[in-house]
Amino acid sequence: MRIGVLTAGGDCPGLNAVIRSVVHRAVAAHGDQVIGFEDGYKGLLDGYYRPLDLTGVSGILSRGGTILGSARLEKGRLEDAVANAPALAKKLGIDVLIPIGGEGTLTAARMLSDAGMPVVGVPKTIDNDINATDRTFGFDTAVGVATEAMDRLKTTAESHQRVMVVEVMGRHAGWIALESGMAGGAHGICLPERPFDPADLVKMVEERFARGKKFAVICVAEGAHPIDGSMDYGTGEIDQFGHERFKGIGTALAHELEHRLGKEAKPVILGHVQRGGTPTAYDRVLATRFGWHAVEAAHRGEFGKFTALRGTDIDMVPLADAVSELKTVPEYRMAEAESVF
Amino acid sequence: MRIGVLTAGGDCPGLNAVIRSVVHRAVAAHGDQVIGFEDGYKGLLDGYYRPLDLTGVSGILSRGGTILGSARLEKGRLEDAVANAPALAKKLGIDVLIPIGGEGTLTAARMLSDAGMPVVGVPKTIDNDINATDRTFGFDTAVGVATEAMDRLKTTAESHQRVMVVEVMGRHAGWIALESGMAGGAHGICLPERPFDPADLVKMVEERFARGKKFAVICVAEGAHPIDGSMDYGTGEIDQFGHERFKGIGTALAHELEHRLGKEAKPVILGHVQRGGTPTAYDRVLATRFGWHAVEAAHRGEFGKFTALRGTDIDMVPLADAVSELKTVPEYRMAEAESVF
Amino acid sequence: MRIGVLTAGGDCPGLNAVIRSVVHRAVAAHGDQVIGFEDGYKGLLDGYYRPLDLTGVSGILSRGGTILGSARLEKGRLEDAVANAPALAKKLGIDVLIPIGGEGTLTAARMLSDAGMPVVGVPKTIDNDINATDRTFGFDTAVGVATEAMDRLKTTAESHQRVMVVEVMGRHAGWIALESGMAGGAHGICLPERPFDPADLVKMVEERFARGKKFAVICVAEGAHPIDGSMDYGTGEIDQFGHERFKGIGTALAHELEHRLGKEAKPVILGHVQRGGTPTAYDRVLATRFGWHAVEAAHRGEFGKFTALRGTDIDMVPLADAVSELKTVPEYRMAEAESVF
Amino acid sequence: MRIGVLTAGGDCPGLNAVIRSVVHRAVAAHGDQVIGFEDGYKGLLDGYYRPLDLTGVSGILSRGGTILGSARLEKGRLEDAVANAPALAKKLGIDVLIPIGGEGTLTAARMLSDAGMPVVGVPKTIDNDINATDRTFGFDTAVGVATEAMDRLKTTAESHQRVMVVEVMGRHAGWIALESGMAGGAHGICLPERPFDPADLVKMVEERFARGKKFAVICVAEGAHPIDGSMDYGTGEIDQFGHERFKGIGTALAHELEHRLGKEAKPVILGHVQRGGTPTAYDRVLATRFGWHAVEAAHRGEFGKFTALRGTDIDMVPLADAVSELKTVPEYRMAEAESVF
Known part of the structure; x- marks a missing residue:
């Protein structure tokens, strides 16, 4: 043959x-x-x-x-x-x-x-x-890379009382965010499958700080998007599905959280190292x-x-x-x- | 509750x-x-x-x-x-x-x-x-550790034209040997489920050397055993199932292969790092x-x-x-x- | 005491x-x-x-x-x-x-x-x-993380005939870029100590493609900057030292190279995972x-x-x-x- | 040229x-x-x-x-x-x-x-x-491999209240044992440069158990040897330097400690994965x-x-x-x- x-x-x-x-x-x-x-x-x-x-x-x-x-x-x-x-x-x-x-x-x-x-x-x-x-x-390799990154980010987040927003791959499906978020012990996960409300994340972070855990890691799929009209840091443009476009959801979400929380929030965009x-x-x-x-x-x-x-x-x-x-x-x-x- | x-x-x-x-x-x-x-x-x-x-x-x-x-x-x-x-x-x-x-x-x-x-x-x-x-x-972690070890051993085996026998966990079932052997690119895998014949391994190594691949890695589960009477390096004792006992199958097999092949064969016993x-x-x-x-x-x-x-x-x-x-x-x-x- | x-x-x-x-x-x-x-x-x-x-x-x-x-x-x-x-x-x-x-x-x-x-x-x-x-x-840990990232990026760059620009830490000194660039086998390294000319990088990439190596990885310290006036993707602002400011040199450089080369060039910003x-x-x-x-x-x-x-x-x-x-x-x-x- | x-x-x-x-x-x-x-x-x-x-x-x-x-x-x-x-x-x-x-x-x-x-x-x-x-x-790679092994072994030792004896490379010089022992947080290090007394290790383990740290990891260079006459598990042969020969110092030391302590002590011989x-x-x-x-x-x-x-x-x-x-x-x-x- x-x-x-x-x-x-x-x-x-x-x-x-x-x-x-x-x-x-x-x-x-x-x-x-x-x-x-x-x-x-x-x-x-x-x-x-x-x-x-x-x-x-x-x-x-x-x-x-x-x-x-x-x-x-x-x-x-x-x-x-x-x-x-x-x-x-x-x-x-x-x-x-x-x-x-x-x-x-x-x-x-x-x-x-x-x-x-x-x-x-x-x-x-x-x-x-x-x-x-x-x-x-x-997929397993990508999840492994993202998990290792979150393991690393947790220690630096904790030392500086920071919020870290980690953007992982997943334009239409949130599997990498789901599994690396679970494996990396993220305190919030945002998937393309379900629009998120930044207010929920703000609440989560504040509750953590209130009980003495003064840091948080949020794992967000690149295709995740907020509930329409809920975030300031969008581009103002509307995409083909009628949602506002964001220039990098990880960066936009970090800005939004920093603004709302009055605490440092840093984005990390993992990008191609995952693949x-x-x-x-x-x-x-x-x-x-x-x-x-x-x-x-x-x-x-x-x-x-x-x-x-x-x-x-x-x-x-x-x-x-x-x-x-x-x-x-x-x-x-x-x-x-x-x-x- | x-x-x-x-x-x-x-x-x-x-x-x-x-x-x-x-x-x-x-x-x-x-x-x-x-x-x-x-x-x-x-x-x-x-x-x-x-x-x-x-x-x-x-x-x-x-x-x-x-x-x-x-x-x-x-x-x-x-x-x-x-x-x-x-x-x-x-x-x-x-x-x-x-x-x-x-x-x-x-x-x-x-x-x-x-x-x-x-x-x-x-x-x-x-x-x-x-x-x-x-x-x-x-299991996935154990397979990962064993695979990484085989990745490392391959380069040293190749540089020195050696046979490496890697003993991994698995007393009664050979899953770790199977999957780490596949992932690590082993050239032979011995499982508890099926008695192996050292002659087959000798043949495989000789064929590899004949076509210019002058090294081999063999992955053996700790519970693997040879066909009765096929190996010299046993203890002579007979176990409860009627098979000869070996004092560490990885070490015994490496000795057997070195003896039969007239080439260096080294055992590596991974042991507890896997768990x-x-x-x-x-x-x-x-x-x-x-x-x-x-x-x-x-x-x-x-x-x-x-x-x-x-x-x-x-x-x-x-x-x-x-x-x-x-x-x-x-x-x-x-x-x-x-x-x- | x-x-x-x-x-x-x-x-x-x-x-x-x-x-x-x-x-x-x-x-x-x-x-x-x-x-x-x-x-x-x-x-x-x-x-x-x-x-x-x-x-x-x-x-x-x-x-x-x-x-x-x-x-x-x-x-x-x-x-x-x-x-x-x-x-x-x-x-x-x-x-x-x-x-x-x-x-x-x-x-x-x-x-x-x-x-x-x-x-x-x-x-x-x-x-x-x-x-x-x-x-x-x-420092050794940071270099290790950056090197591992470059190891990963090389295979994806090679498969897609891409240029990858990896931005590593180093605002005033380029040690991380130097050593991770050497260890990761980067094809270009940009340090804060010496303004770089994007034209040199363009030439290097073109020469690589010409001899059949159809990818390149460039390692750039976050504090590196181009020769004044040599890059289009700056912010137009002038900093305290009289140099143009760039909104993320890694991203700006990737855009510049993509524009000049007519080939895909992707930035990867390693960020806090290094520390x-x-x-x-x-x-x-x-x-x-x-x-x-x-x-x-x-x-x-x-x-x-x-x-x-x-x-x-x-x-x-x-x-x-x-x-x-x-x-x-x-x-x-x-x-x-x-x-x- | x-x-x-x-x-x-x-x-x-x-x-x-x-x-x-x-x-x-x-x-x-x-x-x-x-x-x-x-x-x-x-x-x-x-x-x-x-x-x-x-x-x-x-x-x-x-x-x-x-x-x-x-x-x-x-x-x-x-x-x-x-x-x-x-x-x-x-x-x-x-x-x-x-x-x-x-x-x-x-x-x-x-x-x-x-x-x-x-x-x-x-x-x-x-x-x-x-x-x-x-x-x-x-050397750095070998130390890294040995350190990672000790990181892994510590968790299993701790869970089972065990002593682990890790044998690393170093026939005549103990650098790998020294640095991987320090980096891996070993509780005892035995080098070729200085004969060790098993009694000191026994004392160390007993003191650890006494203060509630119910495990220990000991890092021993393959060329380390005990004070003459201090260990039972030697081969009885005398080498060219007048010292007793041991058939694998890691294994011998684990047996010796298990015997003296009445606690489980397991050897792990890292071998060729280090190189x-x-x-x-x-x-x-x-x-x-x-x-x-x-x-x-x-x-x-x-x-x-x-x-x-x-x-x-x-x-x-x-x-x-x-x-x-x-x-x-x-x-x-x-x-x-x-x-x-």
Whole structure:
């Protein structure tokens, strides 16, 4: 069998572990050939690829990023590709394509699959917001980085009687904020799923100071937003959903709290450190299992599906399920977090 | 409600996170009283306990070990306790007992429960071998420590063309060896579940050297054992299961491989570093959720059960299910690991 | 002997290690009494303090921040204190004061000392910019945090062919940028000591891309500034030194580079994570030694001095030497760094 | 100029950073050619080498081990090499040899230098026992690994009221034990430099338990030994210095303490994890500076010397000074450590 692999979308710790696993399983167990397309779908369309063998994936298990690169593709080009999917596969001589990516990548994968290209997807998102899989790799690493930052910030907050506002990734789903906030012992968590009221945070901080705990750490997802009209530090602009836009919610919230509390409140924007670097053991194992099962599915001819963690097993799930809707944080998970503030 | 908490058995990163979560949920949300028994069941029987409030659990989320201590109990004493369980609960004035522990602890919990004491259990084992829960806290931390050690050992093995044999925890179940071996990129994994043949490892190492990869890392669970009669470095004694005893399988295997291969093979015994120290974010979140759900179960009067992770949810499962049989590594998980050697 | 300790200025990993060491050496070896003033000089003036014994400093060696707190003092109040220094020492019953702090703290210490209070200082600055000591504790931790961030950012930069601009601490001295830039393998380093020309960075990035290394990481100290008039993204305001002000040099530089290069350039502002959390082993050892030597100097009556690392030894140096001028990065250190870009 | 580089002796985090720095400085700043000999002096004698350019050292700054390999050489072969040193250099076409290694390597370097080969050495030892340099790279990483292990072990020791004996590297000098013991907050430290009396450790543990601190961590260098005749768990054999031999001092000491105290005492042998893996920022900076200065010395024709850290500067020191005597832990450093037990 000849297998094509590509990584698309934002990078994520564990991508290399999937690539390595695909190559090991395909080459060593099945005697397959594997080729890797450069820079995501771009390499697929332009025919830029390189053969991947055991030597080519040696030492990448613990490395962040992706050895194949990842780049955005203009929309029109993908549609052309979809129109010519079977011809494209034939031209490249691949029996199956294994695209590793997020919602956009899997949507494209589904289109290619519907158009006749044999595809087995592997889901990837640091945000953990893909439906139909319990977890995605990269998420655990991001949560770990954010938690370690909060561990560090707590000691400095405590020494200076400060409020710290830590902005973590999560534009549409608050999983990183939820879990790193719980793990880091944050005293407030703001998620995109539920508009927050700055007044609640002010009250929480004041109560803490009143009982002698003279610091607080608040964990806010980059996509969180306040109840409309509740904060002064917005841009005044209104976004497509009718909410006020903020120029960095972490910074805006820190200003708002400092203003209201009359106490120092400092923002820390974690940014890209959350998505780079060595994956955690958890992410390496999950990514390795995903790669293994993708190859097995390919050999069983189980196309049009993607690998998904369900409990402790890896199942194959229709690509349509990945993109039907975003997996957001349900209310009961938020309730669990709130009780340990 | 008045809730008694205790931690029993070997320590495990995340114990303090459970205690903290129980106290937060019980005190802040329900207005309960919480008392913590010292040194496991010993404190319960001897009536050594202390009240636990928000201040008492401040700052312990990220701390390893258990602030309540943990100690073994003579068998007879527990049986007495079981015989007098309801009276004991009454004397201590507790409405529910939340014991946090492994198989032994949960077996005792079940006996107390059957004898009439209201009990809600929280499972704990670094080995991840408790049935009926997808994962236990502490396991992720142990796997992380072992993986980091393998990351380090690989570079030194490679520089010196050496074989490294890393012995990790796991007396009866090989989960830590399986997952840290996969995550650390080990070239061989030996589990208690399946006797290994040293000849296979010799072959693997020789093949690696033949294709220019002049080093190897082998991950072996402390409870792994070779096929009977296959290794020279045993003690000659026969254990209760009819197998030869080895004085440290990691050391014995390294000697055996060095002898057979004529190449340096060094053992590294990770030991107790795997069970101490700061829990990973994953373990803190799981432990916190377990504590939360234990308190809620207590308030619903759902006794005789323990908290279990099922997919992404925490369910309540009968204590009997925890101890019916050990959760060991199934063949298909081992097959996944083998393909990336 | 009765010893007073205080921590002043910004917090710094290792403060608690100094406090613990002072208490251990003073109490266990000399039978001294130790008291700790709360919130820096404020506690000294207001007489807020608590006795510190072995139990009180148990477990703090590895904890960031300071158990004594730290706060700013209005200028006038300190002058009053200086005027009444001997009386104050007498009132508090202390035979020696050990203030742990940065340039400001040691200047105040010197004034108190000159006014007749027996003082032994311990230098503290995350920026490593105190003269007369080879290193200060906290610096190694800050460099470690920044280096780990750059390790992570490199993989994500490489996967996306991006430029990353990492802003680290260092308002007046660029030591953190220099050493974390070298350790993190940055391709450009900007220090406060030497105005940089954005054109040089543009050239470096273009040369890298030309030879196939399609990413770059630039490490910039928060106090670095461009050659006057060389950057578009400034605020237009002129500061007290006649230079244009920038609203966050990291963000401004990323914008400038993105604009000039026509490639993605992202800022990451590390901020307070650099100064919180567990100190490195290096910082714990240095802090512990400083504490030990401060107590010994006090017992020898060697007042008006502070502890300093000189090679491998701890010497006692006149307080005046600490504050005579800032220790900035010399040209030859910058030259060493430049050759590995 | 044509520069030959080799790494010899045990591996050490930072070796790759030196190689990278040599190549960057030599190639980019001076237009030199650099070749790397494989497996230490063996590659030099057998003529196994490869050219090293910027691409060849890309990405190795943070990697442990050595890309050049390291192997032992039979003694006779080196003597032959020394006899023909100038001819050998001529045959290989190298203008200077930069050997990176420990005492043995630098002794050989000195012999080659005396015999007429232009040599500039770079000192390397995880043990920090080379005279004439304040520190060697690799040491900080080893101390960091050992300290983190002790941080972890403390929590498990405390939970179970146990004594932990941690054996760290250091056959002839106790620097790793000294600094990791101080940083990890050990309650006892045993060094090769001073025979210890198990009775002192017993007394220390009993006093701790008496005042309610019911655990202890003891850090012992692998080369530490007890006062003759003071311990039961030796092998009975007498070594070349007239002392009894112990089969692993950590394990023997744990047995001895368990026997004398009647309390659980567990050994943890850290072993090779101390010398593998990613170097700390400190070690990367020091290694990078050493490489830079070695190239500069070569260009100045300053042969027969090695790079040494003196305070904050890198000096060139005669090779003879490196090997005149071992740098051991002086009494006053031990005294500093003892006061914080």
